[in-house]
Amino acid sequence: MLNLGVGMSADVGSILAEEGYIDMITMCCESGMIGGVPCALPSFGSSYNPEAVVEHSASFDIITGGGLDMTCLGMGECDQEGNVNVSKFGPRLTGPGGFIDITSATPKVVFCGTFMGKAKFSVGDGKINIVQEGKIKKFLKHVEQVTFAGKYTKPGQEVTYVTERCVMKLIDGKMTVTEIAPGIDLEKDILAHMDFAPAVAADLKLMDPGMFCEKWGNLGGAFED
Numbered sequence: 001m002l003n004l005g006v007g008m009s010a011d012v013g014s015i016l017a018e019e020g021y022i023d024m025i026t027m028c029c030e031s032g033m034i035g036g037v038p039c040a041l042p043s044f045g046s047s048y049n050p051e052a053v054v055e056h057s058a059s060f061d062i063i064t065g066g067g068l069d070m071t072c073l074g075m076g077e078c079d080q081e082g083n084v085n086v087s088k089f090g091p092r093l094t095g096p097g098g099f100i101d102i103t104s105a106t107p108k109v110v111f112c113g114t115f116m117g118k119a120k121f122s123v124g125d126g127k128i129n130i131v132q133e134g135k136i137k138k139f140l141k142h143v144e145q146v147t148f149a150g151k152y153t154k155p156g157q158e159v160t161y162v163t164e165r166c167v168m169k170l171i172d173g174k175m176t177v178t179e180i181a182p183g184i185d186l187e188k189d190i191l192a193h194m195d196f197a198p199a200v201a202a203d204l205k206l207m208d209p210g211m212f213c214e215k216w217g218n219l220g221g222a223f224e225d
Helices: 007-019 056-064 099-105 186-193 219-224
Strands: 002-004 070-074 077-079 108-112 120-124 127-132 158-162 166-171 174-180 199-206
Touching (some): 002 007, 007 070, 007 108, 007 219, 070 099
Parallel strands (some): 070 108, 174 199
Antiparallel strands (some): 120 127, 158 166, 166 174
């Protein structure tokens, strides 16, 4: 079962629907919606055509009881230890919600977010182009508040950080760039905007250029990989 969180991660459900895989994957959100396609904002917490609706407390029984295979959640800030902050930004206190329960109980965790806050970019012809660089760094030496603690991952837990510019994984406690988007320069567009130096995989891969076109259609191939 795939859990989707609020923000960019909620749009994963729309992609699965567009690619024709909603009958293969059971999606859910912590509000108690199971099956169907979870809604993004402003209707997050609801689902289109859910198969079941359970009480909020029962939803967390499923989560903490090991009922999730994977989760996709938002990412406000991230740091050199793989910590993620989604709960406090200066005077703005959003709180963790079910973030801690979900990330501590799920074997495969994917955090989704933009690489830089307020950046402008264009996508097309199989690549991404940075039109205006962002003003807010999101990859810092230390996050303001730890909502997910990278050094306390469970043995075998897979943690991935997905942005429009690159994909990183937490490997042996080290943030490691494993994929880069076509059209992006590793030094100029990624490393120059991080407050720490991540590891770079020896077999650094190029993200599928098809994802940066109007239509993709290769999600099934990604599953096979």
